[in-house]
Amino acid sequence: MENVVRDRGGSATSSGKLLTLLSLFVMEFSGVREEDEALKALTSVLKRAVDVKGISLLDQDMKKVTGEDFDVQRYEDLMKWCKENSVSTFVQDGDHFVGIVPVMKRENLFGFILVVLPNQPSLEETETFRIFSFLAAIVLENIKLYKSLEETYNYVSNIMNALPEAIFVYGKDGVSFRNRRFIEANFPDQVMRKAFQLSEEVLELGKARVGEVEFEREYYSIVSQPLVYGERVFALTAVANVTATKELEKLRQIDRMKTEFIANISHELRTPLAAIKAYAETLLNNLEELDAETLREFVRIILQQSDHLEKILEELLDFSSLERKSLKVVKEEVDLCSMIEEAVDAMKEYGASRGVELYFEPGTDEARVMGDPRRLKQVLLNLLSNAIKYSKEDESEKFARVTLERNGNGYLIAVEDNGIGIPESMKDKIFEKFFRVDSSLTYKVPGTGLGLTIAKEIVEMHGGKIWVESEEGKGSKFFVWIPEGHDGG
Amino acid sequence: MLEKVIESIEKLPSPSFVVQRIISVCSKPDASSEEVARALLMDASLSARVLRLANSAYYGIPRKITTLSEAVMILGFKTVRNIALSVFTYDMIFKNQESVVDRKKLWAHFLYTAIVSETVAEVVGYPLKEEVFVAGLLHDIGKVVYDYVFPKLFETMVKIAEKGKMNMLDVERELGMPSHELVGKKLLESWNFPDLLVFSTAHHHSVESLSSDFFLSQVSMVQLGDVLANLIARGRSFSWGDPILSPTAMRTLKMKPRLISKILERAKVKISKAEELMEI
Numbered sequence: 097m098e099n100v101v102r103d104r105g106g107s108a109t110s111s112g113k114l115l116t117l118l119s120l121f122v123m124e125f126s127g128v129r130e131e132d133e134a135l136k137a138l139t140s141v142l143k144r145a146v147d148v149k150g151i152s153l154l155d156q157d158m159k160k161v162t163g164e165d166f167d168v169q170r171y172e173d174l175m176k177w178c179k180e181n182s183v184s185t186f187v188q189d190g191d192h193f194v195g196i197v198p199v200m201k202r203e204n205l206f207g208f209i210l211v212v213l214p215n216q217p218s219l220e221e222t223e224t225f226r227i228f229s230f231l232a233a234i235v236l237e238n239i240k241l242y243k244s245l246e247e248t249y250n251y252v253s254n255i256m257n258a259l260p261e262a263i264f265v266y267g268k269d270g271v272s273f274r275n276r277r278f279i280e281a282n283f284p285d286q287v288m289r290k291a292f293q294l295s296e297e298v299l300e301l302g303k304a305r306v307g308e309v310e311f312e313r314e315y316y317s318i319v320s321q322p323l324v325y326g327e328r329v330f331a332l333t334a335v336a337n338v339t340a341t342k343e344l345e346k347l348r349q350i351d352r353m354k355t356e357f358i359a360n361i362s363h364e365l366r367t368p369l370a371a372i373k374a375y376a377e378t379l380l381n382n383l384e385e386l387d388a389e390t391l392r393e394f395v396r397i398i399l400q401q402s403d404h405l406e407k408i409l410e411e412l413l414d415f416s417s418l419e420r421k422s423l424k425v426v427k428e429e430v431d432l433c434s435m436i437e438e439a440v441d442a443m444k445e446y447g448a449s450r451g452v453e454l455y456f457e458p459g460t461d462e463a464r465v466m467g468d469p470r471r472l473k474q475v476l477l478n479l480l481s482n483a484i485k486y487s488k489e490d491e492s493e494k495f496a497r498v499t500l501e502r503n504g505n506g507y508l509i510a511v512e513d514n515g516i517g518i519p520e521s522m523k524d525k526i527f528e529k530f531f532r533v534d535s536s537l538t539y540k541v542p543g544t545g546l547g548l549t550i551a552k553e554i555v556e557m558h559g560g561k562i563w564v565e566s567e568e569g570k571g572s573k574f575f576v577w578i579p580e581g582h583d584g585g
Numbered sequence: 586m587l588e589k590v591i592e593s594i595e596k597l598p599s600p601s602f603v604v605q606r607i608i609s610v611c612s613k614p615d616a617s618s619e620e621v622a623r624a625l626l627m628d629a630s631l632s633a634r635v636l637r638l639a640n641s642a643y644y645g646i647p648r649k650i651t652t653l654s655e656a657v658m659i660l661g662f663k664t665v666r667n668i669a670l671s672v673f674t675y676d677m678i679f680k681n682q683e684s685v686v687d688r689k690k691l692w693a694h695f696l697y698t699a700i701v702s703e704t705v706a707e708v709v710g711y712p713l714k715e716e717v718f719v720a721g722l723l724h725d726i727g728k729v730v731y732d733y734v735f736p737k738l739f740e741t742m743v744k745i746a747e748k749g750k751m752n753m754l755d756v757e758r759e760l761g762m763p764s765h766e767l768v769g770k771k772l773l774e775s776w777n778f779p780d781l782l783v784f785s786t787a788h789h790h791s792v793e794s795l796s797s798d799f800f801l802s803q804v805s806m807v808q809l810g811d812v813l814a815n816l817i818a819r820g821r822s823f824s825w826g827d828p829i830l831s832p833t834a835m836r837t838l839k840m841k842p843r844l845i846s847k848i849l850e851r852a853k854v855k856i857s858k859a860e861e862l863m864e865i
Contacts (some may be wrong), residue, residue, distance in 0.1 A: 173647035173648065174647060174648070174659075176647070177645065177646060177647050180645075181645075182707060183661065184661075185658070185659045185660070185661070186618075186658040186659065187648075187655075187658060187659060188655065188658070193658070201710060202707070202708065202710050216617045216618055216619060216654075216658070217617075217618075217658070218614065218615045218616060218617050219611065219612075219613065219614055219615070219616040219617075219662045220614035220615060222661060222662065223614075226712060227712060230712045
């Protein structure tokens, strides 16, 4: 038996040639990224390995990609057979030989190579075609896989970029992904600091974290949650500018308050009206039978209720002009001391009816400012009326104390009571229009909810300030600061 | 016992000069199809049978092959060599005058194992599938040796295996005889056949003890081919025990149940076209 039978890979020279061809293959294929590039690289290697007269590259559907023109129809039957059996084949055609080499891996066909050879192919040549088309098929399959991977990645990135939320992924080595929305949003540093801080917390705790940042009148919400990818943990963080949402929320609240206001105001108007109507009817029907004392009492009530109605309507009118920015103040020299005295006197009776004692403790003899006396008195009346209205029923010594002192280049008026007080969360809101602490429709305490809004507007038109200190259940202290002389308004 | 078997090997029909010449030419890099054709033509009967088989439904070539040279070009050097080797193996099995076992069964198992092993190669993506075909074809050649050396004893062994639902390997072990793996190996070595064929014959039941990693994948393909061929046609190999899939082979080939069903499906289609190969 000849020794060559036991040879594993042919003679030394042929294995040397194979190594050269493999090196060429590696070189030709190392830069390949596209399918047709791979097929062209394959034909280039084959051309160098085998003496070919012509070579042509066909796609899966036997359409020419590159190379010489062939009468493909002549070989269609064999091409199909090659594809079905995953084999290459050679046939004599006239004075030359034609090789059909399918480029395929397992069942995946990537194309065909047709070669024209001047001579009968040797065993080595047929094997060369087979091995290199097989290698090319592996490269082609990888290109296909890479492309489908790339496609998947692009698809997912597109989804990520189309998200209305700005998101980024944060890991131990920093940010590993940001979507387009995030890049475009270009959030302020202050917001990003908070976002990174929350992301760090997520990495540490493995639990979702949320936060909110207010920066230059804009609101940002940050939501970060753990993202487990294999062994590693990341934080998936979404940042959103929620200013619009916040404003919408505010508008909705105002809308809600308006509805409540209308219900409230109807009630406010109906109460005195009903009283006036009832007393007037009684008068009309029983005029002869009523004695003078009763008559006087009835008419006094009617007048009192009419005053009340007038006051409500005035408040509404003020509010309406405030809304239209047409509230006017007419300035003249005002003595705050006497103005406060007048106001306290005017409210004394109402205070007495609720068991609330009113004091005025001036800390200065003279306090003159430029202002609208009627409007400033209105502010004080409103504060006093509130102090009486929101007195504590079970308090034994109910009071409302007014103080006045010089403060900076103006005067500070304080109205202090030991009433029900204002919850901490409501302090900012009581000056907003329509707002009432007991905004539920209980009508326990009468009022339009406009008084403090109007008061604030008036004080601000005088260049002053109004604020409150209060402890729920203990009492409130309203401060009004008015500058000595103010030109604006 | 082994010595006696080895002594008798010399009396067995060995590959003719023509077959040897074909094997040799078909592993020579610069061999041309003309050269293979010339070698075949030295045996007229072999040439006729090769040509007939080349045109058989099993290969399903869409054109009629009229010359041997054409057969080599279209089917490939290795396939034509395989056909010649199949004819030789077939003749070797059936030339035995003393034999009393059903040798058609044995030939079917040889052929099926060759076909299934080649299908395994295709499915796992091993390009030199023709080599796996021959390795599958010859893997049980040791049984043919037994049929020549101890025809009566071999018949008894076949009966024991069938009655006791045993594998032939276990029967051999119980009778204290060398395994058909070892006997086959000795025969192929004496014929100077390629290493792959020697190894796959010697280890088709014992992939894990294979000393050379170079052939591990190919021998694993034959192991799986053998088991699946036995599943397709029970008892053709004279083995009746439970077919045992080698974990080493499964691991080497990264085999999955889905792939095994694919192999079975494809192999069955091929076998259905292989009728002309059953009697050559």
